[in-house]
Amino acid sequence: MPALNLVSAQGTQVNTSIVSINAVTGDSLAVQNFDISKKAWLLQLWCDVQLAGTLRLRSPKFHDNVNGIRIDTIASDAQPLLPWSCPQQLYPNDNLVVELAGSSTAGDIDQVCMLHYYEDLPGISARFIDPQTLMQRMEQLLTVENTISTGTAGGYSGAEAINAEIDQFQNGVDYALLGYKTDTEMAAIGWRAPDFGNLRIGGPGDETNPRAYSDWFVKMSRVYGRSLIPVFNGQNKASVLIDALCDENGADPTVTTYLARLRS
Numbered sequence: 001m002p003a004l005n006l007v008s009a010q011g012t013q014v015n016t017s018i019v020s021i022n023a024v025t026g027d028s029l030a031v032q033n034f035d036i037s038k039k040a041w042l043l044q045l046w047c048d049v050q051l052a053g054t055l056r057l058r059s060p061k062f063h064d065n066v067n068g069i070r071i072d073t074i075a076s077d078a079q080p081l082l083p084w085s086c087p088q089q090l091y092p093n094d095n096l097v098v099e100l101a102g103s104s105t106a107g108d109i110d111q112v113c114m115l116h117y118y119e120d121l122p123g124i125s126a127r128f129i130d131p132q133t134l135m136q137r138m139e140q141l142l143t144v145e146n147t148i149s150t151g152t153a154g155g156y157s158g159a160e161a162i163n164a165e166i167d168q169f170q171n172g173v174d175y176a177l178l179g180y181k182t183d184t185e186m187a188a189i190g191w192r193a194p195d196f197g198n199l200r201i202g203g204p205g206d207e208t209n210p211r212a213y214s215d216w217f218v219k220m221s222r223v224y225g226r227s228l229i230p231v232f233n234g235q236n237k238a239s240v241l242i243d244a245l246c247d248e249n250g251a252d253p254t255v256t257t258y259l260a261r262l263r264s
Contacts (some may be wrong), residue, residue, distance in 0.1 A: 002128055002235065003121040004201040005032070009147060010111040010154050018054055018101045019114065024245065031094045031116070038119040041087035043220060045069065045135035046204045047079040047249065048187035049110040055081070057114070062089045073102070078187055079206040079212075085223045090116060109154040111187035113204070117218040117226065122229040124196035130228040131218055134176055137262040142168070142175075146244050146256045148189075150246035156190060156200075159243035162257065169234040174262040177230040179216035182207050184188050184253035186212040187245040191257075194239055195232035205253065214258050231262070 006231075009029060021031045022239055029115030034040060047055050052075050058068030069088065071081050082088070124192040129137070144166045148158035182189055186205025192198060203216045221228035232240055244253055 001120060001125050003118045003124045003126050003199055004195050005116045006188060006200045007116055008111060008188060013104060013106055014099050014110055018099045020099050022095060026258060029096045029098060030222050031090045031092060032121060033092045034118055034121055036092055036255060039116045039132050039196045040090040040116060040211060042090055042114055043087050043117050044080045044115045045081050045082050046078055047073055047104045047112045049073045049075055050108045051075055051103035056099040057256055058097045059094050061094050078185060078206045079166045094130055104193040105250050111245055113188045119143045127195050129231055130227040131221050134229055136259045139263050140261040142259050142261060145254055146242045147230040147252055147254045148242060148244045150244050150250055151161045151250050152250040154209045154247060156243045156245050159241045161238045162240040163171050163237040167249050169237040172235055173234045174231050176233060176260040176262055178218050178258040180258060180262055181210040181214060181256040182253045184251045186253055189255055190243050192241045193232050193236060195236055196227040200248060202228055209218035234261055
């Protein structure tokens with residue numbers, strides 16, 4: 001079954017020289033194992049840093065193991081960095097090296113996020129549709145708000161069920177996750193659910209350009225020609241968890257999730 005997986009890494013006081021940073025708790029920088037006859041891709045890459053510097057993502061499987069993908073960063077600018085429709089291929093069990101040059105201030109946490117896509121990931125059962133199916137099945141547009149109470153230790157925190165604050169979901173009805181909006185800068189906003197294969201999916205926690213993320217999953221599906229719009233059933237609402245990747249400053253972002261009720 002296909003799968004999306006949001007993978008993140010962070011470093012504290014990484015300094016102005018490029019250094020390796022580690023995966024956040026619960027994530028791994030090793031590409032998951034899959035059948036080599038299938039494909040996997042790095043769809044998008046972004047970061048949230050507190051001082052402009054350099055991001056480097058490399059692997060012996062990339063063009064080169066010296067620079068690979070190297071991009072100058074902008075402080076407090078958690079926007080996509082890769083060109084759309086040009087994903088980087090990934091390989092089974094490849095250990096990706098994530099590196100940063102950034103803040104030298106004691107306690108500052110800088111974070112990097114990657115969104116991986118697998119054509120077929122063994123053991124994962126996730127539900128996705130494409131934009132054409134969305135238009136055929138969509139009945140109603142709805143939004144849900146969640147205020148995520150994050151911590152100050154870095155990593156993902158503040159997880160709560162999608163129906164924790166607004167619960168008008170209908171049991172037995174399918175909902176498509178179209179996109180989202182955040183009112184506060186975060187490195188990433190994530191969703192996890194059994195319907196998504198219990199993997200975290202998500203995107204940048206960029207509050208400056210809400211139109212870019214209101215149809216985040218729909219846009220990716222169109223750009224890459226894949227079924228990338230997540231679907232969950234209303235009866236599983238309490239198992240759809242939203243959290244955020246935050247640095248040491250902590251914040252309580254209000255996240256608006258854009259959803260479509262689907263006909264059977």
